[in-house]
Amino acid sequence: MMSKGQRLATWLLVGGPIAVFSVWALADNPRLYLVTLLNSLTLASLYFIVASGFTLVFGLMRNVNLAHGSLYLLGGYVGYVVARETGWWIIALAAGFLAAALAGLLIQVLILRRMQGEDLRQTMVTIGLSIVIADILLWIFTGQVYQMEAPEWLQGPIRGIPLIKAYSAYRLSLLGFGIAIGLFLWWLLNRTRVGTMIRAGVDDRAMLAAAGVNVNLVFAVTFMLGAGLAGFGGVIGAVELSMVPGEDTRLLLASLIVVIVGGMGSVVGAAIGAAILGLAETYGLAYAPTYSVVFTFVILIVVLAFRPRGIMGRPA
């Protein structure tokens, strides 16, 4: 653990420049600063929704699911089709979640279960799956850009906010989704029996099995939930961003960075990591467009250099 002085120094070193920048940006153009802040937080909640599934699966099964981005894209496409057919966005959300969860369940039961404990092989299988899923999706939906419409009650801007004047209602609702998912996960993990099993499995799988719990079932449920969250994020992202081959890699990279920075297997870490990534990316784009990726990269390097297991990570 860090001593008090070290902690103070870290806060000063990291927070100082940020505070200076904030004061300058607020004085210079308060509207741009605040809009960027909202943009980054809403982007962060999308990242959190997708990455929390990733980190949940990793925490329990030590399985890096590199097909997570493909599940995100799958959810988005399924949601798009369902919304087009039924006209209900809420049904599309559920369909995206279910489609990705089902795909995740199939992957876990048919393939990953056969090679439990072989981390590297499992990861390679998910790489192969991501190639195959991405290509099948490209086959069905072609390389066309799909943009989903926000539901009517979320369309248009909210007006009358001080300083910002108007802000997209849908983007603001993302923040709500992120918080709701976060609270749901907290409730699930800390207040239910399944959550207790998952947390116990994260700490010691063998002991949990010895205690009489059907570990395979817990694995399957967790994998479903994690994959479903990716699909859920896919439907949300289909409105916010757009659906096109290549988005899967982008969201996979985002999930990777979020969990590396935040600490793997920790939902709180995923929230912190998502916030950091969202802020860095959006402020980078707004204030230094060509170097926004470099910011993200520098953050990754700094965190890895000083906390190899991420901000909330624990030694395995």
Add this chain to the structure above:
Amino acid sequence: MSAAQWRRAMNGGLAAAAARPRPASPPVAGPVAEDPYAHSDAPTWLKYLWRTLSARHVFIAGLVLLLPFVATPFLTFQVAAQALIFGLIALSLSFLAGYGGMVSLAQLTVAGIAGYAVAVLGSSGTETSLGWPWWVVLPFALIIATLCATLIGWLSVRTDGIYTIMITLAIGVAFYYLVLQNYTVFNGFQGFQKVYPPLVLGINWRDPMPFYFLALFWAMAGYFFIKWLVRTPFGIALQGIRDNPRRMNSLGFSVIAHRVAAYAVAGVLASVGGILLVWYNGLITPGSVGTGWMINVLVIAVLGGMKHPIGAFLGAAVFILLQTFAIDVIDRERFNLVIGGVFLAIVLFSPDGLLGLWAKLRSRFGPNQVLTSSPPNRRQP
């Protein structure tokens, strides 16, 4: 939970230990019973050659040396030379993964850094290139890419095992986005066109035959270098660290230093491959360092098998042949489906790749029947 399930769950760790690649097995030499040169006064190196060479070595050497004289320029350049280059890049990965136990997806990124260095420092169709002479550019490109590889290694060995693959993937994708978005140095989406090898000794090195021999020379250099390296004390220590880092650490070996050094060595191989690759393509764009190709390098290494350096070249040959000729059979757009399917099948059914498949077939149908209960060393005459 049933007893069988419980046993399976408890055996998970054991199975994982058994699935890890074993230390390099000695080369499978044929049954060399009598050495006719043992008592003659031939030089030592000739005796060594006689003892280690077998018919297949001569066959392979003849094949790769004679190929450009019988094959069409298309085969020589597009298939053979490309396979050698990707084999070299995949070799750097299979050295790291097979002997060091670190699966790094960033090897293509290292190659891409070398390629971009050649394009930026040397001459190309883009104005921003500095236009330095080739004998300055090449060492610089090698040094820059190797330094980057060392840095990547230093970052990713701080964590281990499964984390490596994530961190190197993140680094690789970040590099892709960097070159895509940066126009001042890397010329963004367009990248650099017309990056050609220099005219040296009056030979146009981009002609199929000279380029093939250039690629062959470096591929063989890399192959024999790795074969030699894994038998040196450093290589042995690296394999020890792969199998049990904690024990090696208590024996006094620096785990971190060995791993970072392995990244540096692999970085040199990858940068040579990257320089050849940019000359082969004649251009470098963000697409050349994107996720697709990063994963393809892993596919090549896994396809061939990571337990022996030759696997990388075998995998590359199969991959490039599939890529070139599968499109005649199926739709070009569906190539990824084929290669993804092949990769999945290999990972699912033969984790040691084609080499593992070959070894399995040999043990089943080959002349050395070791399936019988008697140990092979007490074979009846």
